[in-house]
Amino acid sequence: MPHAGRPRSEQSRCRILQTALRLARTRGYANVTMDEIASEAGAGKQTIYRWWRSKAEVVLDALRENARVEIVIPDTGSLREDVAGFLSSTFDAQQRRTGMTRVLQAMMAEAQHDKDFADLFRDSFIEPRRETLRTLFARAHARGEVRTLDEVDLWIDVAFGVMWYRLLADVGPLDATLAEKLASLLSEASGAHPKGVTTAAKK
C-alpha cells in the first residue's frame, strides 16, 4: 500500500541536518541541545525524533550527507602513494572545515555510551573507510606489491588507529607528513620479508 497522509517534508529534513551540523561545528556538539536544533531549524522536536533516534544520529547523518564527495580514492599504481593520498585527503577534509574535527571526536565519544549509535557509527562510518583502504591494499596485492593480505586488518588498524589516536588524545597533528610516514611504514610492512632474506626489490 503506497500512501497515507502527508509526505515527509524534504525542507524540514534538510534544515534539521544543516542546522545540526552547523551548530555542532560552531558551538561544539556537546553544547548543542535538541531544543536548539529544533528551534533554529524552525522544526518541532517531534519531527526530529520521528526520523532520528538521537542527536548523535542526526549529526552523523548530516556528516555523511556533507562528506559524500570529499574523500578521494586514489589509484596511482603505487601502494605508498595511494595510501599517502587517501590519508592526506582524509586528514585534509577534517582540518579544512572549522570545527569538523570536534564533531568527529564527539561522534566517537557518543559511540562510547550509546550502543545503538556505536553500531550505526561503525557500520556507516568506520567500516566504509576501512573498506576503502582495504581496496587499496587489494589492488597492490593484485599488482604484486603486497605478498599477502593476511594482515591487512592490522595495517588498516595502524592507519586509522594513529589517526583517531591523534584526533582523540590530541598527541599530534594530522598532516601530510604523517600521511607520508604512515604510507611508508605500511608499504614496507606489507611488502617486506622480515627474515633478512633476499627482500627482493621493494620498489
Place this chain on the structure above:
Amino acid sequence: MPHAGRPRSEQSRCRILQTALRLARTRGYANVTMDEIASEAGAGKQTIYRWWRSKAEVVLDALRENARVEIVIPDTGSLREDVAGFLSSTFDAQQRRTGMTRVLQAMMAEAQHDKDFADLFRDSFIEPRRETLRTLFARAHARGEVRTLDEVDLWIDVAFGVMWYRLLADVGPLDATLAEKLASLLSEASGAHPKGVTTAAKK
C-alpha cells in the same frame, strides 16, 4: 605557617575513589551519578566537588591510584619481546578486571567534551604510558637494536593508536596475538635485526 583548620580526611578520599571506580566498573560510567558516589561513599557531594572538578576527574584519579602497580615494564634485552610484553600486560590489565575497558572508553569520551579533563587525561594518563614505551625504544637504541629514535613518536602512536582504535571503535580484540604482531611490526620498522643477521638492504 604549616596549616589551619581540619585536615583533609584520607578516609573520605579513599572511599570516594574506591566507590567511584567500583560503580563505574560495575554499572557503567555513564550510569553512575555524583549523588550515588557520594551516598555510597558516605560522603557529601560538596566534599567531592571540593577536591575534584568532575566525575571524570574522580574516576581518572581512582584509575591512576588503582593502576599504579598493574603494568609491567619488561627488560628482556630484545625490543620485540619488551614491546610485546608491555602491550600484553597493558591489554591484560584492561581485560582482566571486568568493566575496566568500559571505564577507559568513558574516560576518552569524556576528554572529548571537557577541555580541562582532556588536558589532565593526556598529561596524567596518556603521556606516562607513552613515556614507558619511549623508554623501551631508548634502551633498544642504546643496545644498537634501533638505528635512530627520530620516528619513535610515530611508533608509539602506532602501538597506542591501534590499541585505542580497537578499544573505541570496537573493530577487534586486544589480545596477546595483537601484542605480538604490533611488536613485530614496530621492531621491524625501527630497524631491528632480531638475530644479529645482516638486516640486508632495507631500502
Place this chain on the structure above:
Amino acid sequence: MPHAGRPRSEQSRCRILQTALRLARTRGYANVTMDEIASEAGAGKQTIYRWWRSKAEVVLDALRENARVEIVIPDTGSLREDVAGFLSSTFDAQQRRTGMTRVLQAMMAEAQHDKDFADLFRDSFIEPRRETLRTLFARAHARGEVRTLDEVDLWIDVAFGVMWYRLLADVGPLDATLAEKLASLLSEASGAHPKGVTTAAKK
C-alpha cells in the same frame, strides 16, 4: 492567534495545588520540599517552576483556591454583629482545618524575606480581607451607625492586627470571645449607637 503547542494541563495544576496544601498542612510548610510536592503530585519540578515562582506562591495559590467559599460575609443590620460574625468565621476557618494556622504563619513568614511574594501576598490575600471589613463599615456608615469612615483603615488594622499578632506571636487564642470583644471595641470606637438610642449603655 489563540494558541500554539500543548495546552497547560489542568490535571497537573490541580494535583500540584492540592498536594502542596495537603503536605503543608500535615507536615508543616517548612518541612515540605519542592521535590516532594512534584513527586507526590506526579509532576515534574519544572512544571511547578513554570507556573509559580516559589513554594510559597504555590501554597498561597492553593490557599486561595481552597478558601474561596469558606469565609462568610454577614449582613445582620448591626455593625457589631457583622464584625463579630466575620471575625468569628475567619478565626474558625483557620482553626477548624488542622494545620491551617501553621500555613498562614508560614505565608506571613515567607513574605518577610521574599519581596515578590510579599507583594503577591498583600494584594491577593491581605487586601481582599481588608476590603471585606471595609464593606461592613461602609454599610454601617450608610445605616448611620458609624459617624465617619475617616479612620476605617485604623479599625481594620486593629481587627487584623490583633488576629495576626496572636497568630504569629502566640500571645493568645483566636476564638469567638476575641471576635466579640473586638467587635465591641470597634463598634464603640467608630461611634456606633446600636439601637439608635442615646449611645448610653452598651450592654
Place this chain on the structure above:
Amino acid sequence: MPHAGRPRSEQSRCRILQTALRLARTRGYANVTMDEIASEAGAGKQTIYRWWRSKAEVVLDALRENARVEIVIPDTGSLREDVAGFLSSTFDAQQRRTGMTRVLQAMMAEAQHDKDFADLFRDSFIEPRRETLRTLFARAHARGEVRTLDEVDLWIDVAFGVMWYRLLADVGPLDATLAEKLASLLSEASGAHPKGVTTAAKK
C-alpha cells in the same frame, strides 16, 4: 569548682554580635550566612554555635544588647500621653536605624518555623514590651483614669497587633500619627466616656 580552662573571650562575643546585627541590617537577615558572620567577625563557626543555638538567636541577642537603652518609658500623668509617647518611641527606634525594621520582620518570621526560637523571642522580646505597656495601664488605673484592668491584655494586643501588622504586612507606616491615634483609641476604650455622658457600666 569555679573554673577550668580558657575563659570565654569577651572580644569574640562582642564582635560576633556586632557583625551579626550589622550584616543583618545592611544586607538583610536572610542573605546573611553563619559562615559570613564568623568570617567577618574573625571568629570560628564553632565559637558561635558554642554560645548560641542559631543565627536567629545571635541576631536577637545583638538586638537586645543594642536596644537596651533606646526605648523610653514615659510617665506624664496621662494615659493617652504615656501610651503615645511609648509607641512613638518604639516606632522611632525601629525606623531611625536603617534596616532595623527588616531585622524585626525577620525575627518574627524566624519564630514561625523554629519553636525554640519562638519561645525565646516571646519571652525575651515580646513579653517585656507587653509588660511595659501593662505598667502604663496599671499606673493609669491607680490614678483612676482606667476603670478596670480586666481587658488590659486586649488593649496591649491592639497596640502591638497594629504595630506588627503594619510592620509585617506592609499595610501602613509606623509614625507619630499612628501612635497618637492608637493612644486615643486605647485611652477611650479603657476609661473614656465618649459622649461626656454617664457612659454607664461597660460590663
Place this chain on the structure above:
DNA sequence: ATCTAAACGAGACGGTACGTCAGGTCTTGGT
C-alpha cells in the same frame, strides 16, 4: 470537492542529574 491520515510547528509534560548553597558538626594545631 471532500475525506482521511500522517507529518508538521509549537510547547507543556514527567523525569533525571546537575552543581551550588547553607546549616550545623567535627577535627586539627595553637593560646
Place this chain on the structure above:
DNA sequence: ACCAAGACCTGACGTACCGTCTCGTTTAGAT
C-alpha cells in the same frame, strides 16, 4: 577549655536537557 580555621555530612535548591505527549494546522492521495 577555649579559639580560628576549615573540612565534613546532610539535604534542598533551581536549572538544564531529555524524550514523550498533546494541541491545532497543513498537505497530499484516495474517494
